[in-house]
Amino acid sequence: MSEKTNKADLFFNGRWVKEIRNPEEFVKKFREKRRQGLISHHINIAWFPEYGEVRINSDGGRVRRPLIVVENGKPKLTPEILQKVREGKLGWYELVRRGIIEYLDAEEEENALVAMRAEELTKEHTHLEIDPIVMLGNSAALAPYPEYNRGDRVNYGSKMVGQAIGLVADNFPVRTDTKFNILAYPQVPLVQTSMSRIINEYPVGQNIVIAILCWEGWNLNDAIVMSKSAVERGLFRSFYFRTYETLKKRYWGGQEDEIMIPEVGVKGYRGEAAYVNLDEDGIISPEIRVESDSVLIGKVSPLRFLIGEEFTAELENKREASVCVRHGERGVVDTVLITETLDAEQLIKVRVRDMRIPEIGDKFASRHGQKGVISLLVKQEDMPFTADGVVPDIIFNPHAIPSRMTVGHLLEMLAGKVGALSGQLVDGSAFTGMKEEEIRKLMKKLGFRDDGKQVLYDGATGKMYPALIFTGISYYLKLDHMVTDKIHARSRGPVTLLTKQPTEGRAKRGGLRLGEMEQQCMVGHNAALVLKERFDSDLTAIPVCTKCGLLAIHEAAKNKxxxxxxxxxQIAWVQTSYAFKLFLDELKAMGIYPKLVVKEV
Ligand SMILES: [Zn+2]
Structure with missing residues (x-):
């Protein structure tokens, strides 16, 4: 069990197997055999002297990562082998099979000493990192110069790349996903990383000119000022697609749905005007503008309780079941698709497209966790400009930098400026990208200050700003959080059946909740009576028996x-919230007698 006796417990996938001798020797031989290809490279082994345990794992779901094997301080991936890889004579899995590269899981990693770079290798090292960038995940490796940023910002930045609108698929014109966004003019980032080179075919943003200055206070608190003229030229324009679909179902008893313009008399008929856009077949045509709740597919279904009974074609036995544009959405009908399912039922899909031009309230972010919403769109002639006539697309507030320490953002702006001026892509990969000194040298060569600061002129007065302004080019993302999808208000509207309180959520035309904290605010502002008004959304009068304290019965027909x-x-009418009446009912359902003691006041 212990080191002294030189024995250890052997576990396989967490189960005890047997006791073994010379555990260290055992593990060493096991690894040798795996590198020779005698044991599957999917199996990992780890030796824990502190517990006297050897653990072998082969089960699924382990996170593993590839490393270059090092023996006697020399990596097994020699320049000769690397040359063969370059020539295409050796593939990745051949390297794994030959034991040059091996995958370690979390447990085997505990036995390894991994060098970050080949120069750091000593006799003690067991493995060498393939590239330092692999310590980052797929999306974190997309951000340039992440090693200059604070860790949490790298994390935020990679999360925002995931929310960015870009080109998701080449076949988007024929796709019928429920919903997706497409950026109109996607660009490859000027400052690349080794990871972004892989996904360059599917870019997620645009390279834009940024000036870091406060502009009349409009960009305070992470707001951004954007050039209206750039927006009119197509900056960050995107398209939003949503597909609606319906099945022409057949029911038991020979009844079936009908795709048609519903006739007057059908239950839930929306009125003639609602169906004007439909063709004779009851389906809308492409390129017709539709608004919130417009009918896309006219449909009539048999009433549900009639299923199985004798077939009647009368209008009263039919129900309006048209497919409409979601509440709060709009657009232009893009594609209409009529097909059949495997069960030979007619399937109709209508895709609606909506062009989204950046507007006040839309959200944008760089790849460094610096996000913000547009607070103002300014005409180009009112924006600041350089001596060359360059006008920034976005004015970004300098206060967003010091507290978040995203130095990588500033470096990207400088590197982007070099890239744009010299017409080349700059490498900004983590740890190996172009260094600051190099960027500064190139900036000087191009005839600019090496610190990125420039003289800017006020667009309104034409006067030179007294301070130099840091300007550069950075890759920006339009995030999938647009005001049109979120804007919401309500005066009256639907209520839920159970509680008679307003529904929740924008899609259901819900109310805006005045919660406990807001209630405390009202009290704190000496406005307690406002609450009497605000909390009457489910106001009801209930008859209460003064003798037993239970709810009485009110027969409206006989007025008794x-x-x-x-x-x-004696019966007393009491005003209360409907939710309280529901609560009394629930208590009674549990066998509890809720007695109300009522008194005239
Ligand atoms: Zn009673």
């Missing part, structure tokens, strides 16, 4: 109110 328990007793 009486207690079913006491028969002849």
């Amino acid at each position: 109110t009486y207690c079913d328990v006491c028969k002849d007793s």
